[in-house]
Amino acid sequence: MKRHITLPSASIPVAREVDVLVIGGGASGIAAAIAAAKGGAQTMLVEQRGFLGGMGTVALVPAFCPFTDKRKPIIRGLGLQLMERMKQACEPEYREEYQETLDWVPIDPEVLKRVYDDAILESGVMPLYHTFVYDVVLSEDRRTVEGVVVVNKTGRSFIACRYIIDCSGDGDIAALAGVPFQKGGKAGELQPGSMCYLLANVDRPKFKRFLEESGDTGQLHKTVEQAIADGALPEGRKSISGLAWISDCLVGVNFGHVFGVDGTLAEDLTRGAIEGRRTAERQLQFFRRYVPGFEHAHMAASGEQLGIRETRRIEGDYILTVEDFLAARSFPDDIARNAYYIDIHLANSKSEMTFNHLPPGVSHGVPYRIMLPVGIDNLWVAGRCVSSDRAVQGSLRVMPNCFSMGQASGTAAALALRDGAGSRGISVAELQRRLLEQDVWLGEDCIPAEQQKEGSAP
Ligand SMILES: Cc1cc2nc3c(=O)[nH]c(=O)nc-3n(C[C@H](O)[C@H](O)[C@H](O)COP(=O)(O)OP(=O)(O)OC[C@H]3O[C@@H](n4cnc5c(N)ncnc54)[C@H](O)[C@@H]3O)c2cc1C
Incomplete structure (x- = not known):
């Protein structure tokens, strides 16, 4: 008590x-x-x-x-x-680029x-x-x-x-x-949080060429799987669902999860923020090493708090x-x-x-x-x-x-x-x-x- x-x-x-x-x-x-x-x-x-x-x-x-x-x-x-x-x-x-877009607008x-x-x-x-x-x-x-x-x-x-x-x-x-x-859920399980961030100094044309030349729509997914197999990324989410290009050199990223965080508890939010930033740093190294166009990526900002879904x-x-x-x-x-x-x-x-x-x-x-x-x-x-x-x-x-x-x-x-x-x-x-x-x-x-x-x- x-x-x-x-x-x-x-x-x-x-x-x-x-x-x-x-x-x-x-x-x-x-x-x-x-x-x-x-x-x-x-x-x-x-x-x-x-x-x-x-x-x-x-x-x-x-x-x-x-x-x-x-x-x-x-x-x-x-x-x-x-x-x-x-x-x-x-x-x-x-x-x-986005004038006519209504879905997934960055x-x-x-x-x-x-x-x-x-x-x-x-x-x-x-x-x-x-x-x-x-x-x-x-x-x-x-x-x-x-x-x-x-x-x-x-x-x-x-x-x-x-x-x-x-x-x-x-x-x-x-x-x-x-x-x-x-x-x-029934056992009190919650959707995970994600630490989203902005990467500057990226090269979108080069990244696009990489995807086009691979001729495979699942290429990025495969790259993530390879990085997990190499131990460069942790087990878990394989898709980088949210690459949102604000310009050719600036991209917003929603990738990876932080588990077991209850967003109504300050202690959990604290752990989530620290773990989220660590995960984001690891992902930055992954991007630089594995993804063409991201070799010189710079972490411009990460979320002030872990993104909470539920x-x-x-x-x-x-x-x-x-x-x-x-x-x-x-x-x-x-x-x-x-x-x-x-x-x-x-x-x-x-x-x-x-x-x-x-x-x-x-x-x-x-x-x-x-x-x-x-x-x-x-x-x-x-x-x-x-x-x-x-x-x-x-x-x-x-x-x-x-x-x-x-x-x-x-x-x-x-x-x-x-x-x-x-x-x-x-x-x-x-x-x-x-x-x-x-x-x-x-x-x-x-x-x-x-x-x-x-x-x-x-
Ligand atoms: C990682 C992640 C990815 C997502 N991806 C997408 C996406 O791609 N597109 C999309 O549309 N949605 C996405 N969502 C969902 C969406 O962002 C949120 O569900 C949505 O923003 C919720 O809106 P809201 O107004 O209910 O609450 P919030 O956006 O959470 O806003 C609540 C506000 O209330 C303030 N607040 C809370 N408690 C107090 C208090 N006690 N006193 C004073 N202020 C308080 C907070 O500071 C905050 O500003 C995503 C969510 C997450 C976490």
């Missing part, structure tokens, strides 16, 4: 009172905050780092997953606008950080960076989050809110509020399941569509990765209810920790989906504010109409909930 101490009770200042408080500035939080502010709510976005972007910038995840179902864009709205804005802010060569993290800053400020959101939320205060009946306790360089303070959106990626706010959750899944009014995914099911309260495949990374170096694809042109609905944590009336959860089974989390977790859920939750919070309603009291039909007006795509057959035969929305 751990030793505990009791802190003296403290009086702390109320730093702010806002309509909508968004916690976490990753893809979901950015979209949630912008949508709430655009909907007329006085909105604050709290982020523990000194910049926005979540895994896409903090952990240097090198590319945006597909915005299409391989036939057409299905993630539209704010997420698509932000990605297009990043492209416009990149160098001319980058724009030329992330230039420094450009993206500035694009997110600007987008947040233009929409009227109040950002508060360098600030960590470590507690919540609930109403007497424990159904409402009245605000959060934060710590930052200024000290400890309280931020009061009428509505709150948990975009922490880990469901920190919902967990602190006592909402039940699941973490990982922690809590918060229990919501509905739990989206793999059956829903495979049946490409639609729901009366859909607020987005998803077509990204189920992508569950191996939990240890011997186990297999799981993939499950929907056919091109097919997507399933993402119902509003998966963002409503059970038992709390003024809280939404958006992003990789929404209410789903483990398999679906392996698909919903990617950034385009996080943007969609964020936009829907922020729009819903603004509606709730206008009506003085709880998260379950808003008109889902009006939410859907607003999302459609904001260029969100809800499927070919989407008829806002109130126009459906059965009448009222769930």
Whole structure:
């Protein structure tokens, strides 16, 4: 049993009172905050780092997953606008290459950080960076989050809110509020983390020639296998799935795994960061020695933290399941569509990765209810920790989906504010109409909930 101490009770200042408080500035939080502010709510976005972007910038995840179902864009709205804005802010060569690309668009993290800053400020959101939320205060009946306790360089303070959106990626706010959750698989296993990084001083034309001249699409895979056999790389992930070329001499890399890291534990994150950097250094030596075009590669940056794929899944009014995914099911309260495949990374170096694809042109609905944590009336959860089974989390977790859920939750919070309603009291039909007006795509057959035969929305 751990030793505990009791802190003296403290009086702390109320730093702010806002309509909508968004916690976490990753893809979901950015979209949630912008949508709430655009909907007329006085909105604050709290982020523990000194910049926005979540895994896409903090952990240097090198590319945006597909915005299409391989036939057409299905993630539209704010997420698509932000990605297009990043492209416009990149160098001319980058724009030329990726102008028409919607799937696997490489992330230039420094450009993206500035694009997110600007987008947040233009929409009227109040950002508060360098600030960590470590507690919540609930109403007497424990159904409402009245605000959060934060710590930052200024000290400890309280931020009061009428509505709150948990975009922490880990469901920190919902967990602190006592909402039940699941973490990982049946035996508690979690997808591994990866330390992503940027390599400068690489020669893309030479690398391309190497692949072309080998005449084998699996050449890189074989090179990795050879390096493992030589002992130059550890056992485990064989594919370098994410080589994202920002320019001909700069590439983002997502390769290799760090196992057994629970992203909600500081000790695990510490070990993960150290092990991740060691792995990245070993990979750098591999690239230099085995991969033509990488002979002079230079490690320009590694993630500020290990990339975390999976922690809590918060229990919501509905739990989206793999059956829903495979049946490409639609729901009366859909607020987005998803077509990204189920992508569950191996939990240890011997186990297999799981993939499950929907056919091109097919997507399933993402119902509003998966963002409503059970038992709390003024809280939404958006992003990789929404209410789903483990398999679906392996698909919903990617950034385009996080943007969609964020936009829907922020729009819903603004509606709730206008009506003085709880998260379950808003008109889902009006939410859907607003999302459609904001260029969100809800499927070919989407008829806002109130126009459906059965009448009222769930
Ligand atoms: C290695 C790896 C590779 C991936 N590859 C891709 C890919 O190629 N394409 C893709 O689209 N997706 C990819 N993903 C998935 C995707 O990046 C994440 O699942 C997604 O970014 C999650 O978004 P989010 O907004 O839910 O959370 P996050 O991006 O994790 O953002 C949460 C934010 O909340 C902040 N925060 C957390 N807790 C607190 C707190 N208590 N107080 C204050 N702030 C807090 C964090 O600092 C962070 O900025 C990958 C993920 C990993 C780890």
